[in-house]
Amino acid sequence: MSLPPLSLYVHIPWCVRKCPYCDFNSHAAPEQLPEDAYVQALLDDLDSELPLIQRRPLQSIFIGGGTPSLFSAQAIGQILQGVAARIPFADDIEITLEANPGTFELARFEGFRNAGVNRLSIGVQSFNAEHLQRLGRIHNPVEALAAARAAVEIFPRVNLDLMHGLPEQTPAEAMDDLQQALEINPGHLSWYQLTIEPNTEFHARPPSLPLDEALWDIQEQGQALLEKTGYRQYEISAYARPGQQARHNLNYWQFGDYIGIGAGAHGKLSRYEGGQLIIERRHKLRQPKGYFDPALRLAGQEVITADELAFEFMLNALRLTDGVSAELFRERTGLSLEHIEPLLQQARQRGLLVEAPNRLAPTLQGRLFLNDLLELFLD
Template sequence: MTPAANGKPQAAGESDSERLQLSACRFALPPLALYVHIPWCVRKCPYCDFNSHAAGPELPEEAYVDALLADLDADLSQVHDRRLTSIFFGGGTPSLFSAKALGRLLEGVERRVAFEDDIEITLEANPGTFEQAKFRDYRALGINRLSIGIQSFQEDKLKALGRIHDGGEAIRAADMARQAGFDNFNLDLMHGLPGQSLDEALADLRQAIALAPTHLSWYQLTLEPNTLFWSQPPQLPEDDILWDIQEAGQALLAAEGYAQYEVSAYARDGRRARHNLNYWTFGDFLGIGAGAHAKLSDPHGRILRTWKTRLPKDYLNPEKPFQAGERLLERDELPFEFLMNVLRLTEGVPAALFTQRTGLPLAELDKARHEAETRGLLQTDPQRLTATREGQLFLNDLLQFFLP
C-alpha cells in the first residue's frame, strides 16, 4: 500500500483520479432539500438554543429576502441539476413574515432550482402569530404543510416556558390551520416540563390528539447550554416520572393511530415529514439564512458541511460574506455521520443505503457493527441498519462504536 493524499492508504498504482472514479461508481447524488432560516421571534424563549433573536418594531423583510436569494445564488453550483424535494422555513418564527415576502422568495427560489411536482413546503408557525387571512395566503403560495409550536396547552406550563400564547390560542391555531386549507400539519409538543406530572403530560397529549394533526413531534424538554434555563435551571420531573410519561405517552399515541417512526416523531399513515426524513436518511440540503447549515455532496462522493453567518445584522451586511465556514468530511468520519442520522429512525434503513450515501463499502462497518450487535444495541440483520429498542434508548452509547 502507498499513502494517499489525505494520509489514508490506497492500493499501489491507484491514482487519486482512479480512486475518485471508483467512489463515483458506487455513489449517487442523494435527494436535495432546502432549509430557509428566518431568525426573528416576538421574544426569545428561555429553553431555546436555536439562532433566534427578538424582533424589532419592523422586520427587514425586503432586505432579508434579497439576501436569501443572493445567498442561494452563491450555492447554485452545489445543486448539480437536482430538483428540490422539500423546503422548510424554520426559525425563529417564520410566520412573522408576510405572505408577500414569502411569495417573492418562493418565486425566486423556483427560478433558480426546479421543484419536484409533489414538493413538500413546510412553514413553522406559533399560535400567537396566527391570522386567518394571512395563513390562507400562505396556502395559496403553495406552502402545503405547517409545523405549529404548541409545546403545552396548560397556562402555568406555557408561562414557565416563556411562550406568548395561551392554551385557547393553541387550540384555535390548529382549527384555523385547517380552515385555511392545510390538511397536513404538525404540532410540536414538549413533555418533562417544570413541575409536570404524568397526568398533566397525558392531558396535553390528549388535547393535541383531539385536534387531529397529521403529525406530532413529542419530545422531552432538555436544558441546553447558552439558554436562560441552563444558567437558571427550573425544577424538572424526576427520572422515574419522565420514564412513566414516555411509556404512557407512546402507548397512547400508538392507540390513537400515530406510529412512531423516529425518536420524537409520530405520524398518521402517509404523513411522515419528508423534509426531516431527508435529514435522517443522510440526504443533501442547501441552507440559506442567518446561521443556516447545509450538507452537500458532489458527483465524486465528497461531502461538505457549510454554515452561514449567524447574526442577522452581519448576514444583511453586504460587506460580509454569507458563508461563515465549511468542512469537508473525512472518510473515517462518514460512518458516524451517516449512522448518527439513520439510527434515529425506528425502522432503520436498508444497509445498502450506507454505500449509496457515502460511497464506502458496507464492510467499513463490520467491526463496529459486530460489537454493537453483541451489546444488544443494534439488530442482527445483514440487510438493514436498525437500532434495537435498547439502542434507541441509549443512542449515544450505540454511536460510540462508530466514532472515527
C-alpha cells in the first residue's frame, strides 16, 4: 500500500499592496518584514507536520504568496536549508519561487538561484502600461520585460503568468501581450482569463470587461498561437514546452499529497489506518500576526469523506488535458471505479468524457464545459 508523491507549499503572505482582483491570502507588507521570525515560524510549523508524512521524500517545493520575492535570498535559503534538514529531497526536486517584476533586481534573482531555487514563476499579467495600471500592479512594462529576460538567463525553468480578458482589453492587445511573452521564450506559460472573485475590490466595483465574443476570439487566437510556437496545453490554463510542465502543480492535479506551511496555507495528507486509506486536509491561520502563535497556527483539519472523494479527485484530475489513468482513481482515493461508474457513463453519454475504460479524461467539449462535467460528481 503506497502513498502518493509528496510536495511542500510555503506561503509568504506579504505584498507591496493588494491588487484589486486578488483573492489570495495577501497583506500589505510592513516597513520592516519580520523575516527571521517568520522563517522560524515556518520551520516550527513544518516540525508539527513531520509525523504525518510517512518518511516520504519531497518531489517539489513551491514558495508562493503574496510576493515571496520580497524576502531576501538569505531568508529563502534559510527556509530551504531548514526543510532539507528535516525531509529528504528527491534528486530532481523542483523548487519554485513566485516573483513580482516590481521587486526585480538582478543580484536578487541570482541570490535566489544560489539559494537553491531552480524554477521562477513571474507574475507579469500584462506588458501593457494601461492594463497594468488598471490591475493595480506595481511594475511597468519595462520592468516586466527586464525581469522575464533575466529569469530565463538565470533559472533553468521559468514560468510567466499572463492574464487576458482584462478591463477594456481588445483581442489585438491580448495577442500583443502573448506575443511579447513568447519572444522571451520561457519554458512554461500560465495564460488564463481574469475572473472576478468575491471579497475583492473588483467584485465590489466591477470593471468593464470584454464581451463574450471578444473573449472567445482571444481564447481561439491565443491557443492557435501557443500551439504554433511549440507550447502544448496540458491543463486548463497551463502551456509548456516538452519537459517543462510544472511538476508541483501536476502533483496537485493528480491528487498527490502536499504539506502546507505559512499563514493561510492548505495541505492534503494521506495515511493508512487498519488498511483503510485516510485523506486529511489541514489549513493554517490566515492572519500573519496570529500565525506566529503556535497555539493558533493550525486553524482546522478534516478527513475527506468517501462521499466527497470522487468530486475532490475529479476537480483536480479533469483539469488535465490528457486526464489520468483510471487506476489512479483507486490508488489516490482508496475507492473502486465502480463507486462512480454510473456517473462516468452519464458523462460519456453527454460527450464530456472520453470513451476509454482505462482513462479518465475530458473531451474537448468537457474542457469547454468543465463545470457541467464536475457537477455530475457532486452528488
